[in-house]
Amino acid sequence: MGLAINDFASLALDLTSGVSAQDRFDRLLTTVRTLLDCDASALLVFRGDQFTPLAINGLATEVLGRRFVVAEHPRLEAIARAGDVVRFPADSDLPDPYDGLIPSHDDTLKVHACVGLPLVANQRLIGALTIDDFNPRQFDRFSDADLRTVSALAAASLNNALLMEKLEQLSGQLGVSLPGADGPPHQSGEIIGQSPAMLALKREIEVVAKTDLTALVLGQTGTGKELVAEAIHGASLRAGKPLIYLNCAALPESVAESELFGHVKGAFTGAISHRQGKFELADGGTLFLDEVGELSLGLQAKLLRVLQYGDLQRVGSDKAIKVDVRIIAATNRDLRQEVLDKRFRADLYHRLSVFPLQVPPLEQRGDDLLLLAGFFLERWRSKLGLSSLRLDEASRRLLMGAAWPGNVRELEHCLHRATVLARAESPTAEVVIHPRHLDRGPTTDPQAGVPAPVSLPGADPGLGFRQATEQFQQRLIRQTLEANGGNWAASARDLGLDTGNLHRLAKRLGMK
Template sequence: MSLSQTDLTRIALDITAGLSDHDRFSRLLDTIRQTLHCDAAALLQFTGQQFNPLAIDGLSPDVLGRRFILSEHPRLEAIARAGDIVRFPADSELPDPYDGLIPHQGDHLVVHACIGLPLLANGDLIGAVTIDGFDPQQFNAFSDNELRTLSAIAAASLSNALMIDKLEKQAVQSQEVTTVTRINTDAPVEMIGQSTAMNALKNELNVVASTDLNVLILGETGTGKELVAQSIHQLSNRAKQALVYLNCAALPESVAESELFGHVKGAFTGAISHRSGKFEKADNGTLFLDEIGELPLGLQAKLLRVLQYGDLQKVGSDKSLKVDVRIIAATNKDLKQEVLAGRFRADLYHRLSVFPIMVPPLRERDGDITLLSGFFVERCRQKLTLKSLRLDSQSLALLNGYDWPGNIRELEHVLHRAAVLSRAQSTSDSYLIAPQHFDFQAEAPQSIVSKPKSGAKALPSNQTLKQATATFQSQYIQQVLTENQGNWAATARALALDSGNLHRLAKRIGIK
């Protein structure tokens, strides 16, 4: 069997039909998988010496949130350095980055067919397509030239997609400011998530970043407000200047004024030298005031003066100092209620909230828990220097059914603890995070924690509607799938669902 002109045309149309949409990348992988008859495929973007998955097919859903550093994955490094297609021997001793991450294939892909297609644009590596097959001779019928053609189509289309995305962001920014936006490329901030709520947040950041407006970031504890502040700064005209951080909640009132505005020698007992405050250090840059709702009232008046007139006085000095600072503030409090209660100045609130941004809680980010779980699990694997670390399907269902009152910070801590427990309890070099490794099972739906033995089982009455719905969907789909001998197409017909929609639903609730 070989690639026909029709196959190549279909692949080209799939990836060029809506390049900025993640669904188009998913459709490309689905087409490649059907055309090459592979069992797993991934479209990866190359950035900062690592591969970031854009779309996956036939792999565990949390792979989409993982980041594969070249130095830790020899096969991906070989693809990155080759400059041409790479056919790995079926018995290659190089570890596969997807070991344990292909459902129902155990911990290791010992003997299998594996091909890497580097994606190049103007001679530079921008990504890769990886294809895997369980039959060692699975791709022998496809010639190198056919695979090069496929690689060229995908590379050109991915390059166009990335360029369109860049131009769209520049267009949004140019509506607000005519100067050229300088992007800080050192350690760029990455915000993991593809949900509707996260896409809306990213659009807001692109709009406000290139202005000099003060920004007030609102949101629950652990939602990632500091990451939002870093992103705004890196996308702004001040990206080459300092981003200075100050936690107002950890600021003793006795030294708060000195921390913000600095002091001169002899201003008070212990002031043995001149000191610059946070405002002076952030001159021409950005000052991030975290937990602004905790700032003492007396200091709020002095902060307001700096925001109004752009000048400050160091403690113990009668001279004014001009500064040009953009303020980004953050709080988990309702500042409007704080104003009404007399704990926060109304005039300062209005100065800070020129452009308020609400960071959505994790429970409202449909689908992002799976991506974030993959991201944190891969980070844990790196920190703990493990060869392999993965989540089973029940664990993903459990994570997706929990409400996460502590949001992303809680998710990260829960997964790190689970990884440590998995390492301690495993006797092999491949580690699996299972439901018993989590410490919130009593608060989560028990029907997710305990896999049903047969048929649908009564749902507990203490679940939220979202949890109960996810539990029922998981149980019923698995029951119908079993009745159809694991055939997903037959299962979709039995459920009267579009096959693509069933696959996406199964991925979202963690059973595929």
């Protein structure tokens, strides 16, 4: 027995009701799961070379954070290439990207019935609808014609949402607004998160990106302030021009002015040629001043002049150079307090904080932690060539109950280390992370409800603070190098460090 006309009518009504795109997607999957009586379903949008989940039903929350590169997932590649309904045999040896990620079942079970529906609009692939079940014959009673109708309705809903998204972007460039326009959530600059705090931040990013206002990104260390700057630039009219990054905290006082404004030959010892500064390199684009609160008062005054008048002088030159640069600054300091304490100029603070954005700490983002975990695990799975990499349920509870003073960066490093440890124990390419691999520091046991003993992950007990810290750094660097095949540049990116700083740290730790 297949689907009746009333079933299709119900699905169509759900997709045309006056709700947001996200609500429509959620209703779509709820209706599909009810009509087809399946264990799980997912709606994915196709962008570039990857599928990104927009909505899920019956799958672990972390799936929403994963980015499925088509070439690395044979089943999704088959769906993308098919152009029609794809029924995978129950004994197919193609790995399923959702194996172990249906939390209502024993995570040792594997999906046996899998149907993929490519979503096509104007003869172009825009997404996919996947339907999974543990019963290998679950979808036998539904004809291909039934499934094509479901696919067509889903494709129409997704295409409408994508068109609205494009209209919103166009309206922003034209300086007008479209009331009620509501496209699917897209991850600007790969900002992962669907919590209320992150959705509010994304709306603020969209608003300020359409202007040329100076933005000040505030937030604790490790929250992702650089990603916010990238998202603002990427959605702005300057997106085709350079985004230049400068870490103010890493600037030695002796070269800071030259880094910002450039110098002429002979301006000082070692100035053997003319050199452009960051402002000139960013001309027409955006200059991101990270940790701007670390600038000296003298340099703050010179920066203020450029912001006020739009011109600069290279060190050693009397010639003024006009520049057109948008400034995005970031800091983890309380600049208002810094102004009161006379460590930061009040006039520069007001220049920078025209449009402040607060990036929430991880502890305020709820289930976003699991989305981020899924994003990072998919990255490590790809880099290590694993067929699957996931958390068990106890690990999910442990992560959700832990304290994360280092925020997203700490979570990323914790999962990277856990991946290396779990892979070393696994006899196959299907790797599962258990709580023992998540050697957390100060945290709370979600089952016992009491604080766990304080320890530094990877350090031997009984060491002093400095020795324990250095030992942990050595082990983390070694593990990261191993995961990246000895590539120092890739390891630096994974650790969130500048490559030169990583080399210097390794030398100080006696590793080079």
